[in-house]
Amino acid sequence: MAASLPHCTMSEENQLSDSDEELQEHLAEVQILLARHKLVEDLVQRQEGRRNDLVEDIVHKQHLSELQRRLEPMHPADVAYILEALPLDERLIVWDLVKAERDGEILLEVSDAVRETLIESMAPTELVAAAETLDTDELADLVPDLPQEVVADVFKSLSAEEREQLRAAMSYPEESVGAIMDFDMVTVREDITLEVVLRYLRRFDELPDHTDQLFVVDRDDHLKGVLPLNILLVNEVEVEVGALMQTEFVELEPDDMAEEAAKAFERYDLVSAPVVDPEGRLVGRVTVNAVVDFIREEADSEQLAQAGLREEEDIFASVWDSVKNRWAWLALNLVTAFVASRVIGAFEDSIEKLVALAALMPIVAGIGGNSGNQTITMIVRAIAMGQVQPDAMRRLLRKELGVATINGLIWGGLLGIAAWWLYGSIALGLVMTAAMTLNLLLAASAGVGIPLLREKFGADPAIGGSVMITALTDSGGFFIFLGLATLFLM
DSSP: OOOOOOOOOHHHHHHHHHHHHHHHHHHHHHHHHHHHHHHHHHHHHHSOSTTHHHHHHHHHHHHHHHHHHHHTTSOHHHHHHHHHTSOHHHHHHHHHHSOGGGHHHHHHHSOHHHHHHHHHTSOHHHHHHHHHTSOHHHHHHHGGGSOHHHHHHHHHHSOHHHHHHHHHHHHSOTTBHHHHOBOOOOEEOTTSBHHHHHHHHTTSSSOOTTOOEEEEEOTTOBEEEEEEHHHHHHSOTTSBHHHHOBSOOOOBOTTSBHHHHHHHHHHHTOSEEEEEOTTSBEEEEEEHHHHHHHHHHHHHHHHHHHTTOSSOOOTTOOHHHHHHHHHHHHHHHHHHHHHHHHHHHTTHHHHHHOTHHHHHHHHHHHHHHHHHHHHHHHHHHHHHTTOOOGGGHHHHHHHHHHHHHHHHHHHHHHHHHHHHHHHOOHHHHHHHHHHHHHHHHHHHHHHHHHHHHHHHTTSOTTTTHHHHHHHHHHHHHHHHHHHHHHHHHO
16 A cells, blocks of 8 residues: 655755654664663672672662663654664663653554563553553554453453443454544534634643544534534634534545555545444544554555565564564475476586576576566555456456566567677577566566465465565576577577
8 A cells, every 4th residue: 555645845854854863863872871881780790899789789770860861751652663673681671761651652652573572571560550541542452462461450440431442442353444543532513603612622631633623423423524623713703513514524434444544544635534333423533643554554564475474573583483483485485496496407408518508597587586576566556555456467467468578578688699699609599588588478477466366365465475476487487498498409
């Protein structure tokens, strides 16, 4: 799924750059303080004397208090970034310095893999306290990672309304609108004046984040319309809400796919959108920050899936955890590599007679793999954006085969000329051109067919695509090139 990035002025770009540089500086400062702390601690421990414990305690507090002072003003997302960039032992030191009231916010910001390590280090009472600082929709994201006994205590600490909201949020599939909606919103009635609305809003300490409109409901919470804040502010206070509210607006349902909601936000430049149940009752809202988070997570998952990784991996995870995450597709790679080696082995006599084949065949396989990855990337992206219908395979296949044919004749022809020049054989150049063209055609067919067939059978079209393309173009490229060489050059 793709989303258009907002236009940035030069000053905004500079601000973004400065912010990134500042974050890197914060990370460097944290790493320096941790290194100093460890160095001094090691030195003190080597010293002998009765006051060692006292000295160590003073040094310990000195460095850690400075570290805590640096962390305190940081945004939770920045603290999360720093935690993700640290090895496990240093990560836990920093995590212990974070104020308890910020634990929940930071746990939501870190990656799933890092969140697991932090939760394992926390006592049940700490986890309950962290959960109590979160809104219901945020809690729904955290609860699946919490121990069962902690979840039970968290449920006990919630009001009846909050429990119902949490159950509702957790009941929706992970990639649905219901899973990303929140319940923090402002509703008004259509028969009141703007003056009453303004007085009502002044009772809030602050409005919910990303509030760009108020939702107009009846006594049964049926959604009647929306009142944008800009309309509220520029009109006379004695006018009733019903006269100014908009009845044409984008609304979502909890069972809608979050991907479709993201497209609607992109298409209509939305900041928020109401979520209604099948009876038309307002049950929540989706905000642009939730949509951006969803897009980022989907992009990350797709990138990992293309490489054959099952889940996001903590860069400082244990060796065994990393092995478990990576082994499946590596095992497939081993099988395909063995197949490719057997293909080469079947043409040993041809390679012995014409050594040039050994030097040229990796070129055919490599370019075929690159071409196939280009195709599969375009198809997966189009699927994610909803641009590819189930009946589009034949049309897309014809188009990609045409592209492959032209590329094969052009670049294969150039490689054929190079082979003729290097080895003095016109026949070898022609074989090179033909093999390149045929392998690109194979790559195009696989690049279109693999993701579309996986989607047809209910599998994620992005998972392992590059691995499968590489396997096909390697084995297929070797077979095509060596087979043609055996037929026409031996």
